[in-house]
Amino acid sequence: MNRDYGYSLHREIVDVLLDENPEISDNEIRSAGGGVVALVLTVEKPRNMRLYRLVKELKFQARHSAAQVVAVTMPAESGPAWEVLSLSFLRELAEDAVAFKDQRRLQAALKPRVR
16 A cells, blocks of 8 residues: 655665765755664655654654664755755654644745755
């Protein structure tokens, strides 16, 4: 059964992520927390994101994954845009969005820079 949560979240080896996406620099990864493994959050439908599910997945990844960094990609007019954040910061943003029941706050905070 294929479900649509408005996003996808998966783990990626940082070296592979950097090779496949020249828009992301090694310095961004290091400044966000570094590590060998990163999470990639692909926002497919920002208005339809299931925030409760995202928070649950981020909590799980924080406890059971070696990832400290999340590379967030969102569609933009000129192609995909990337933003690199620490996992703890993204988790706090998502938890705040759930607590305040305001998804627009999360969308504004995740608005990546188009490069």
